[in-house]
Amino acid sequence: MFTIENLVLSYRDDGGKPFTVLELPALQLGRESLVVVTGPSGSGKSSLLYALCGLLKPTAGAVRHEGQDIYALSEARRDRWRRETVGLIFQDFHLIPELSPLANVTLATHFGGTADRRALALRGRALLDVLGVPTDRRHASALSRGEQQRTAIARALLFDPPAILADEPTASLDAEASTLVADRLLSLSRDEGRLVLAVSHDPILISRADRLLHLERGHLKETEPTMRKEIPA
Amino acid sequence: MMNPLPLVIATLRRNPVTTITFIALVAVAVGLGVAITSQERALKRGSAHAADRFDLVIAAPGSQTDAMLKAVFLRTGSVELLKPEVVARVFAEPHAEIVAPIAFGDSHDGAPIVGSVPGFVTYLSGGKLAEGRPFADHEEAVVGAASPLKIGDTFHPTHGDGHAELEGDGEEHGHDHEHGVDITVVGRMAPTGSPWDMAIVVPVELTWELHNLPTGHPQGSEQVGPPYVSDRLPGVPALVVKPDSVAAAYGLRNIYRAQDSTAFFPAEVLVELYALLGDMRQLMNVMALATQTLVIVAILVGIMVLLRLYRVQFSVLRALGAPRSFIFLTIWSYVALIVAVGAVAGLGLGMGLAGTISAAFTAQTGIALDATIGASEIWLVMAIIAIGMAVATVPAALLYRKPVIDALR
Numbered sequence: 032m033f034t035i036e037n038l039v040l041s042y043r044d045d046g047g048k049p050f051t052v053l054e055l056p057a058l059q060l061g062r063e064s065l066v067v068v069t070g071p072s073g074s075g076k077s078s079l080l081y082a083l084c085g086l087l088k089p090t091a092g093a094v095r096h097e098g099q100d101i102y103a104l105s106e107a108r109r110d111r112w113r114r115e116t117v118g119l120i121f122q123d124f125h126l127i128p129e130l131s132p133l134a135n136v137t138l139a140t141h142f143g144g145t146a147d148r149r150a151l152a153l154r155g156r157a158l159l160d161v162l163g164v165p166t167d168r169r170h171a172s173a174l175s176r177g178e179q180q181r182t183a184i185a186r187a188l189l190f191d192p193p194a195i196l197a198d199e200p201t202a203s204l205d206a207e208a209s210t211l212v213a214d215r216l217l218s219l220s221r222d223e224g225r226l227v228l229a230v231s232h233d234p235i236l237i238s239r240a241d242r243l244l245h246l247e248r249g250h251l252k253e254t255e256p257t258m259r260k261e262i263p264a
Numbered sequence: 265m266m267n268p269l270p271l272v273i274a275t276l277r278r279n280p281v282t283t284i285t286f287i288a289l290v291a292v293a294v295g296l297g298v299a300i301t302s303q304e305r306a307l308k309r310g311s312a313h314a315a316d317r318f319d320l321v322i323a324a325p326g327s328q329t330d331a332m333l334k335a336v337f338l339r340t341g342s343v344e345l346l347k348p349e350v351v352a353r354v355f356a357e358p359h360a361e362i363v364a365p366i367a368f369g370d371s372h373d374g375a376p377i378v379g380s381v382p383g384f385v386t387y388l389s390g391g392k393l394a395e396g397r398p399f400a401d402h403e404e405a406v407v408g409a410a411s412p413l414k415i416g417d418t419f420h421p422t423h424g425d426g427h428a429e430l431e432g433d434g435e436e437h438g439h440d441h442e443h444g445v446d447i448t449v450v451g452r453m454a455p456t457g458s459p460w461d462m463a464i465v466v467p468v469e470l471t472w473e474l475h476n477l478p479t480g481h482p483q484g485s486e487q488v489g490p491p492y493v494s495d496r497l498p499g500v501p502a503l504v505v506k507p508d509s510v511a512a513a514y515g516l517r518n519i520y521r522a523q524d525s526t527a528f529f530p531a532e533v534l535v536e537l538y539a540l541l542g543d544m545r546q547l548m549n550v551m552a553l554a555t556q557t558l559v560i561v562a563i564l565v566g567i568m569v570l571l572r573l574y575r576v577q578f579s580v581l582r583a584l585g586a587p588r589s590f591i592f593l594t595i596w597s598y599v600a601l602i603v604a605v606g607a608v609a610g611l612g613l614g615m616g617l618a619g620t621i622s623a624a625f626t627a628q629t630g631i632a633l634d635a636t637i638g639a640s641e642i643w644l645v646m647a648i649i650a651i652g653m654a655v656a657t658v659p660a661a662l663l664y665r666k667p668v669i670d671a672l673r
C-alpha cells in the first residue's frame with residue numbers, strides 16, 4: 032500500500048552544509064504485515080515514520096499511498112487523508128490527561144468533516160472494551176501506563192485506518208503491558224489485515240515481526256525475521 | 265463541524281491556578297473601569313436629584329459653588345451673609361412663591377440643625393410630609409427621612425458644628441455648648457436623596473433667637489414663617505427661592521445678580537462642576553484603559569509561555585489529523601474565553617465596587633447614589649471582549665504554524 036521511491040531527507044547543519052538523514056531508493060510496504068524498524072539512535076527511524084504519514088516532506092523522491100503521491104496533496108487534504116488512513120501511536124501515549132478515555136479516543140471527531148459522530152462514539156467505546164481499558168474513569172491520567180497505551184491504540188483505530196504507525200510503542204511499558212500491546216499490534220496486522228509499522232527495539236515486539244527493517248545512518252537493510260516461522264505471502 | 269470546546273476546557277483545566285489568575289486580572293481591570301464610569305454617573309444623577317427642588321439660590325456675592333454646597337448639600341463652611349435689606353427685598357418679590365432662608369449654627373448629635381420656613385419643609389418633602397406636620401412654634405422641629413429622631417422626641421440643640429456661622433450672638437466661638445431649649449420633633453420629611461435627609465429643620469426664628477438676632481417679627485412675637493417685618497430681619501447665608509414661573513426664575517436671577525448679591529440655578533452650577541468632573545473622568549478613563557491594555561498584554565505574554573508548554577499537545581492533534589484551522593480555533597477560543605469570562609466577571613465586580621462606594625458615600629453625605637450598569641459599562645465590557653478576540657489571534661497565528669514533528673520526536 033505504501034511505496035517509497037528515491038526518498039532523500041536532508042537537513043542543513045549549523046554551518047549551512049546539507050547532511051542526509053534518510054536515503055531510501057525503494058521500499059514497499061503491504062497490508063497484513065507487522066513491520067518492525069530497528070536501528071541506532073539518530074539513524075532516521077522516526078524520520079521514516081513521519082515521512083510515511085505525511086508530516087515530514089522529503090527533500091527529494093516520493094511517498095505513494097495506493098499510487099497517490101501524498102506530498103502532492105494540499106495540506107488540508109493530506110490532514111484528512113492522514114486521519115482516515117494512518118493511526119499513530121507514540122512512545123509517551125500523548126493522551127489529553129484531563130479528558131476521559133472515551134473522549135480521548137473520539138477527539139478526532141471534533142476536527143470537522145466527521146459525519147456520524149454518534150456511531151464513532153459507539154465504536155470508540157467498543158474499541159476500549161475490546162482493548163480492556165476501563166471506560167468509567169473521568170480522566171485518562173488515572174489510567175495505568177499500559178491502559179494509556181491501549182487507549183492510544185483505540186484512538187489510532189477510531190477511523191478504522193488501513194495502516195498503523197507506532198514509534199517505540201512499548202518502550203515506556205513493563206514486560207507484561209508490552210506483551211499485551213505487542214499481541215494487539217500483531218492481531219491488527221494478522222487478523223484485521225492492516226499494515227502495522229513499529230519503530231522498536233523491544234524483543235517482545237521484534238519476535239512477532241513479519242518483516243524486520245534495520246536503519247543505519249539513513250540506509251535500509253532488511254533482515255529475515257528469525258523467531259517467526261510462518262511468513263505471510 | 266469543528267468543535268474545539270472539549271479541548272479548550274481540558275487545556276484551561278490543566279493549569280487551574282494560572283487560568284483563574286488570568287481571569288481575575290482581566291476582571292479587576294474591567295471592574296475598575298466599570299466602577300469609575302458607573303460611579304461617576306451615579307454621582308451626577310444623585311447630586312442633580314438632590315438639587316431638584318432648589319430652583320434658585322440667592323446668596324451674598326462670592327463663589328456660587330460654595331453657596332450651593334451650603335444651601336443644597338449643607339456643607340457648612342463660612343460664607344458671607346446676604347444683607348438684611350436684600351433679604352427683605354426678596355421676601356417682597358411678588359413672583360417668588362416660596363422664599364426660604366437657610367440658617368445654620370447649631371447641631372444635634374452630629375446632625376445639622378437648619379433654620380428655615382414651614383412652607384419650604386413641605387415643598388422639599390414633595391408637597392406633603394411623610395409623617396406629622398410642619399413646625400408651627402419656635403420649639404418644634406421637622407426631621408429628615410434618615411434622622412434617628414422620632415416624632416415626639418425632644419432634644420437640646422448644641423451650638424456650633426465646628427464652624428462659626430452667625431455673628432453677633434455674643435458667644436465665644438470654638439466651644440460647643442447646649443442651648444437651654446427643649447425642641448420637640450413634630451414631623452418627618454419624605455426622602456429627598458440629599459443631606460437634608462439627615463438634617464433637623466427648625467423655624468428660622470429659633471435659630472435667630474438662639475443667636476440673639478432679631479427674629480423678623482415684632483419684639484416678643486412667637487410667629488413662625490412669613491410675612492416678616494423688613495426692619496427686623498437679620499442677614500442670612502442663603503435664600504432658596506421657588507419662582508412661580510420659568511420667566512420669573514430668569515427674571516429673579518437677573519435682578520439678584522447684582523452688586524450686593526448673587527443668584528444662580530444650582531442645576532447650572534452642577535453642570536459646570538460636571539464639566540470639571542468630566543475632565544477628571546476622561547483622565548481616569550485613560551488610566552483605566554491603560555491598565556486594561558497592560559493587563560491584556562501581560563496575560564498575552566503569559567499565555568504565549570503557557571502555550572509553549574502545550575506545543576506537544578497541538579502537534580499530537582495535527583498528527584491525529586487535525587487541520588491547522590482547528591489548532592488556530594482552539595488557541596483562539598482559549599485566549600478569547602479567558603478574556604470574555606474575565607470581562608463579564610469584571611462587570612459584576614465593578615457593579616459591587618460601585619455599590620459599595622455609593623453606599624459609603626451616601627452614609628457620609630446623605631446624597632443618595634444609585635450606581636447602575638448602563639450602556640457605557642456594557643460597551644466597555646464588549647470593547648474589552650472585542651479587543652480580547654482580536655488579540656487572541658496573535659498567539660493562535662504564531663503557534664498554529666509551528667512544525668508538527670519537532671515537538672513529537
Ligand SMILES: Nc1ncnc2c1ncn2[C@@H]1O[C@H](COP(=O)(O)OP(=O)(O)OP(=O)(O)O)[C@@H](O)[C@H]1O
Binds near residue numbers: 071
Ligand atoms: N529539524 C532537524 N534539523 C536537523 N537535524 C535533524 C532535525 N530533525 C532530526 N534531525 C536529525 O536527523 C537524524 C535522525 O533523527 P530521527 O529522529 O529520525 O532518529 P531516530 O532513529 O528516531 O533516533 P532515536 O532512536 O533516538 O529516536 C538525527 O541525527 C537528528 O539529529
Ligand SMILES: [Mg+2]
Binds near residue numbers: 076077078198673
Ligand atoms: Mg526516534
